[in-house]
Amino acid sequence: MRIAVMVSGGGTNLQAIIDNINSGKITNTEICLVYSNNSNAYALERAKKAGIPTTVISPRDYEQREDFNKALLQLLQDVNPDLIVLAGCLVVIPEMIVEAFPNRIINIHPSLIPSFCGQGYYGIKVHEKAISRGARVSGATVHFVDTGTDTGPIILQKPVMIREDDTPETLQKRIMEEAEWKIMPMAIDLIANNKVRIEGQRVFIDGYED
Numbered sequence: 001m002r003i004a005v006m007v008s009g010g011g012t013n014l015q016a017i018i019d020n021i022n023s024g025k026i027t028n029t030e031i032c033l034v035y036s037n038n039s040n041a042y043a044l045e046r047a048k049k050a051g052i053p054t055t056v057i058s059p060r061d062y063e064q065r066e067d068f069n070k071a072l073l074q075l076l077q078d079v080n081p082d083l084i085v086l087a088g089c090l091v092v093i094p095e096m097i098v099e100a101f102p103n104r105i106i107n108i109h110p111s112l113i114p115s116f117c118g119q120g121y122y123g124i125k126v127h128e129k130a131i132s133r134g135a136r137v138s139g140a141t142v143h144f145v146d147t148g149t150d151t152g153p154i155i156l157q158k159p160v161m162i163r164e165d166d167t168p169e170t171l172q173k174r175i176m177e178e179a180e181w182k183i184m185p186m187a188i189d190l191i192a193n194n195k196v197r198i199e200g201q202r203v204f205i206d207g208y209e210d
């Protein structure tokens with residue numbers, strides 16, 4: 001399975017994917033492209049170190065957002081990955097791309113969807129909201145991307161208890177280490193080995209044991 005990974009920041013989820021491919025935990029998978037909207041994203045350095053082709057185009061390079069969307073679609077169609085992985089990608093994926101790759105785009109969100117997700121819930125804000133709400137548990141979710149925001153079928157989730165002395169930063173770090181970097185590689189391996197089936201809003205996984 002050929003995957004294109006879309007990033008915007010530090011790329012620790014990308015690194016987890018690279019490491020799990022190299023260790024054999026992710027099978028039948030190669031990263032054919034790492035795309036970013038941000039030329040300063042450290043994720044691009046991680047890709048280059050791993051010998052993975054990279055490309056950068058930003059909405060700022062275009063007068064109209066529609067022109068950026070068309071350029072991004074063309075880029076992805078030229079590469080034609082089997083799966084697109086959003087790993088900390090801050091670019092809003094336009095409907096034309098979701099429709100061009102139905103059930104072939106997955107995203108990692110740092111909460112247990114449907115909690116603390118949707119418009120405005122990204123990055124550290126997610127953890128600020130979880131702590132200020134007094135939640136006892138949060139975690140991470142890998143889901144298919146549909147035309148909504150964090151609304152596609154859920155593939156995997158992993159809970160992380162919130163501690164009373166947690167700050168948004170300590171919670172974010174623990175969720176990345178204990179949840180994100182585990183369930184994103186697992187979801188990719190399951191899809192690469194045809195173990196994932198979607199029925200409406202639900203996902204069924206062959207041989208799944210929690």
Ligand code: GRF
Nearest residue numbers: 009010011012013088109110
């Ligand atoms: C992660 O916290 C992820 O949940 C969110 O963006 C962050 C990306 O971090 N979508 P990194 O770039 O993978 O380090």
